[in-house]
Each structure stands twice: as C-alpha cells, then as structure tokens.
Amino acid sequence: MxxxxxxxxxxxxxxxxxxxxxxxxxxxxxxxxxxxxxxxxxxxxxxxxxxxxxxxxxxxxxxxxxxxxxxxxxxxxxxxxxxxxxxxxxxxxxxxxxxxxxxxxxxxxxxxxxxxxxxxxxxxxxxxxxxxxxxxxxxxxxxxxxxxxxxxxxxxxxxxxxxxxxxxxxxxxxxxxxxxxxxxxxxxxxxxxxxxxxxxxxxxxxxxxxxxxxxxxxxxxxxxxxxxxxxxxxxxxxxxxTPATTGINEISNNNTIIVFPNPAINLVTISSKELISHVNIYDFQGRIVQEYDFNGTTDIKLNISDLSNGIYSIVANTTNGKSFSQKLIK
Structure with a gap:
C-alpha cells in the first residue's frame, strides 16, 4: 500500500x-x-x-x-x-x-x-x-x-x-x-x-x-x-x-484538481492538471474505504455507489510527489 x-x-x-x-x-x-x-x-x-x-x-x-x-x-x-x-x-x-x-x-x-x-x-x-x-x-x-x-x-x-x-x-x-x-x-x-x-x-x-x-x-x-x-x-x-482552511494542499488552492459532481451519487470524476498516481477515499473516522493506483493520468472516474451516504475525503497523490485533498458529499 x-x-x-x-x-x-x-x-x-x-x-x-x-x-x-x-x-x-x-x-x-x-x-x-x-x-x-x-x-x-x-x-x-x-x-x-x-x-x-x-x-x-x-x-x-x-x-x-x-x-x-x-x-x-x-x-x-x-x-x-x-x-x-x-x-x-x-x-x-x-x-x-x-x-x-x-x-x-x-x-x-x-x-x-x-x-x-x-x-x-x-x-x-x-x-x-x-x-x-x-x-x-x-x-x-x-x-x-x-x-x-x-x-x-x-x-x-x-x-x-x-x-x-x-x-x-x-x-x-x-x-x-x-x-x-x-x-x-x-x-x-x-x-x-x-x-x-x-x-x-x-x-x-x-x-x-x-x-x-x-x-x-x-x-x-x-x-x-x-x-x-x-x-x-x-x-x-x-x-x-464555518470551516477554516486546513493549512494543507487543498484541491481548490490552485484548481490543480477538480472533483465533480459534488455531492455525487454513483460516479465521481477527478480532473487534474498534474498526473495522478494514487487516490484514497477516507470516511469520517479516517479509514480508507477505497484505494486506487494509477500509472499517471489526468482524468479519473470512480464508482462510489457502494459507499454509504455521508462525508468523505478524497486524497490524490501526483507523480511529482504532491498531495491534494477534497471533501466529497455522498
């Protein structure tokens, strides 16, 4: 992993x-x-x-x-x-x-x-x-x-x-x-x-x-x-x-990565300006509920239909070592 x-x-x-x-x-x-x-x-x-x-x-x-x-x-x-x-x-x-x-x-x-x-x-x-x-x-x-x-x-x-x-x-x-x-x-x-x-x-x-x-x-x-x-x-x-900025590399800081639709029901798309190598989806308790490896890609579709309704965090790592996170509503 x-x-x-x-x-x-x-x-x-x-x-x-x-x-x-x-x-x-x-x-x-x-x-x-x-x-x-x-x-x-x-x-x-x-x-x-x-x-x-x-x-x-x-x-x-x-x-x-x-x-x-x-x-x-x-x-x-x-x-x-x-x-x-x-x-x-x-x-x-x-x-x-x-x-x-x-x-x-x-x-x-x-x-x-x-x-x-x-x-x-x-x-x-x-x-x-x-x-x-x-x-x-x-x-x-x-x-x-x-x-x-x-x-x-x-x-x-x-x-x-x-x-x-x-x-x-x-x-x-x-x-x-x-x-x-x-x-x-x-x-x-x-x-x-x-x-x-x-x-x-x-x-x-x-x-x-x-x-x-x-x-x-x-x-x-x-x-x-x-x-x-x-x-x-x-x-x-x-x-x-009233959420504050987290102080980490959030997706929306420079629009490097966009996640849509959000909220989502079945499929969610990640569109990136940089090559993505790995994606984790975390639940409310910080547990990994979905994990994906990629060979450097800029457009990803994830099937989240099996996830329960709630708030999740999508964390995407790029091939150049950067990490971006975005909250996802299901």
Whole structure:
C-alpha cells in the first residue's frame, strides 16, 4: 500500500468541523446549467437561476470548489430539501456578492434566501436594501417586512460577503430565536461556540414547526438585486458551517484538481492538471474505504455507489510527489 502524504490526524481534523454538517452546495456544475434535480426543486415561473463561471472566497474560510450561481429580479425560486429538524438550531452559511443594486428598494428591499418548513413557509430570511454606498443586509424571523432588523454597514458592490444565519426552534409559541453573522472573524471559524451575532431577532408570530429545506428566491426588480451566491452549507452547529482552511494542499488552492459532481451519487470524476498516481477515499473516522493506483493520468472516474451516504475525503497523490485533498458529499 502506498503511503499517502496526508497524515491521518489532518484528515480527522478536516472532518471534525463537519460532524454536524447536513448539506454542502459548492455549485460544482457546468456553466450555464440551472440548478439540478433532485438536489434542487424549482418553484414558481420566470427566468432561471444559472450557474456562472468562477467562485467566491473569503479570507481564512475553506477554499471554494466549483462555480457559483447568479440571478436578479423576478423569476423561478429554488429549494433544496434535507432531513426535517424539529428541535434545536439549524445554521446556514453562504458567500454572497451583489454586483448591481441600482433598482433595489432603499427602504425595505427584499429577501433572497433562508430556511423553510415547506414550499411556502419561510423563516430566518436574509434581506438586502440599497444604501448610500452599496447595500445593507437585514434579517427577519419569518418574512414580514415590518419586523426587519438591519445592519447599518454599507457593503460594497462586487465584494464577497460571508453570511451565517441560524434559526433556533424553541419550545413553546412565538419565541423562536434567529441570528445573523456578517463577515465573522476567521478566528471563530470552526469554533465549538458561536460568537456574538451581528443581528438577533425573536419571533413574535407563528413559529416554524420544522426546518427541512433552504431556498433561493427571485422576487422582483426592486426586491432582488443582481446577486452571486456560492458555498452554501447547512448544519446543526456553528463549526459545521464555518470551516477554516486546513493549512494543507487543498484541491481548490490552485484548481490543480477538480472533483465533480459534488455531492455525487454513483460516479465521481477527478480532473487534474498534474498526473495522478494514487487516490484514497477516507470516511469520517479516517479509514480508507477505497484505494486506487494509477500509472499517471489526468482524468479519473470512480464508482462510489457502494459507499454509504455521508462525508468523505478524497486524497490524490501526483507523480511529482504532491498531495491534494477534497471533501466529497455522498
């Protein structure tokens, strides 16, 4: 067995922050595609949300993979479902970038993403409105524009912003707690305890009874700016949705190796700019579950149909002695 250049301790460290990760969406699809079924379900009518070239990044945050999505104005909404959560707290992180807010309303704007209990019942909604020097970000427990709390920061156009939002399903009625963090410090990435939020609001109306999906929403020209979104994570802990860079040669550091699709069901492809000699797939406990030797190749297809659903690490060694790793969602 060829010795991998990535130590077991580093692999376990990569998984540690993702122990309660529910879903990860890096938009690792072809440019020009719409969001694919069954991972995403389109609702309403109108123009699509398209995959666009490139990705968004934030200093200290886990390196991005794949591409991003771009949208604006009125059009189809998309929802991504997962196992229903009826207690506790659900977190979501995303990278966003507003590229044009000229038509965006400057008073209440509109909301573009958040959590949902079904196709029409939303909560933890993230809002934007036009500001003097860019745009502001706001938060509601549900979706009433009478209950928006705003952060006064003017976020600049074409500048990536990291947003984390949480929704706590509190026992009782009219008391769920929703929080939002705007550009949290990298020193808090992967922490066991969440830092002080930028915004907090407590619901005073009907609470969500469950959370089983997230949504991306296109409302109207005055409510939805020209917007890019990337690197969506949903989890049950702060650490699971705020992974830091690992300090090792990750695949996405220089795009030497691309893994797609991700998440994958049956087949996963590794495309490399360098010749690959060996690939290991590790499970959550750092055990090798698949191992392959190659005679120097740049395009590999792996059959992962026999793997259980979960989070894995693909580690690829190249013929010139380099090692690259990428998390894989099955």
């Amino acid at each position: 060829k010795k991998t250049l990535l130590s077991l301790s580093l692999i376990l460290a990569m998984f540690a922050g993702n122990a309660q990760l529910i879903t990860y969406e890096p938009f690792n699809y072809n440019v020009g595609d719409t969001l694919p079924s069954p991972l995403w379900t389109g609702v309403n009518t109108g123009d699509q949300i398209f995959v666009t070239n490139g990705n968004l990044s934030y200093v200290g945050f886990a390196n991005p993979v794949g591409n991003k999505v771009s949208f604006n104005g009125i059009g189809r909404d998309y929802q991504s479902s997962f196992t229903s959560n009826t207690t506790g707290t659900v977190y979501m992180s995303l990278l966003m970038q507003v590229t044009d807010a000229t038509s965006l309303n400057s008073t209440i704007g509109g909301y573009f993403s958040g959590f949902a209990a079904n196709t029409i019942t939303f909560g933890g909604a993230i809002w934007t409105r036009r500001a003097t020097n860019g745009y502001n970000i706001g938060l509601t427990a549900r979706t009433s524009n009478a209950a928006i709390v705003w952060d006064a920061t003017d976020n600049l156009m074409n500048n990536p912003v990291l947003v984390v939002v949480s929704y706590e399903l509190v026992s009782g009625t009219a008391n769920d707690v929703v929080k939002l963090w705007l550009n949290p410090s990298s020193t808090d990435f992967g922490a066991a305890t969440e830092p002080t939020p930028t915004l907090t609001t407590t619901n005073t109306g009907t609470d969500l009874t469950a959370i089983d999906r997230i949504f991306i929403r296109q409302d109207s020209n005055t409510e939805t700016p020209f917007l890019d979104i990337d690197e969506i994570r949903v989890g049950n802990s702060w650490a699971s949705v």
